[in-house]
Amino acid sequence: MSVTVTLESRIRDALRPIRDYPKPGIVFQDITPVLGDAALLHDAITAMAEPFASRGVTHVVGIEARGFILGGAVATTLRAGFVPVRKPGRLPWDRVSEAYALEYGTDALECHQDGLPGGSRVLVVDDVLATGGTASAAGRLARKLGAEVLGSSFLLEISFLKGRERLEGTPCHVLASV
């Protein structure tokens, strides 16, 4: 579809690749120029939400910190609630936790234990799908609370890292791949 191709090229043109960040050998894709462009931000949020608009999403689960920027907007667009998934120790109420693998060792993500009522229909939102570790952990958190995960939506995919393979077969929507 020409509309999708055009949005992807606009996103790719706006990205700022930063070499050796956060460490040597990594090319970090800085999305702040995408966020700062009013028309591009609006079109990206609309496109991230669109495939799920008729799926009855009750809650968007957004992953700290850049997933909060996009997730809050996607939730508002879908008229869904927003549930933050955060790094350990940053949520003030009773929490559930899910570990995920890092290159060396593990880290974890948390959400409130009462964050999703039973029967919730969840869309996971983040800025970038890389290895899929955090998005997969966010999905497991939602299922642990009794929710159904309808899929996930990302601005950008780092395709060689094959993160899609870790999303348990749920639909994965990305606006641009690098």
Next chain:
Amino acid sequence: MSVTVTLESRIRDALRPIRDYPKPGIVFQDITPVLGDAALLHDAITAMAEPFASRGVTHVVGIEARGFILGGAVATTLRAGFVPVRKPGRLPWDRVSEAYALEYGTDALECHQDGLPGGSRVLVVDDVLATGGTASAAGRLARKLGAEVLGSSFLLEISFLKGRERLEGTPCHVLASV
């Protein structure tokens, strides 16, 4: 206006006060139940944006981390761009910094040095106006880059802390006070 009163009471009813968090003597106002309520989130975002809808806002400046959730949604609603203001060392490109006072000592906030083009018209968004230290620092960052700060918008105000007095006389919009 009855509509505003009703939204304020819905927000106040949804807040979860948590005693002695993050430290003894503090009552933390947990906004996650507001975010998780689809209708309340949508109405709150609409109301946070509304007073600035005809002011020609070009960029919403959102303060890490909960200000990202609301700021991204307000930016999309206003068809403005979004500029993240983060804690030190978390943005990948060249940064400008502004210090603000804590109870003991100081902390700082940063934004990208090219985050706001000259002539930008900025709305600062965060979840809670407490002492006003972070919102004031965000406004100074925007002005340092040559932007005009049109005002600020918050879900909640902790009124006894008098944060409004630190906002340099710019319009301050809050949906609920505690």
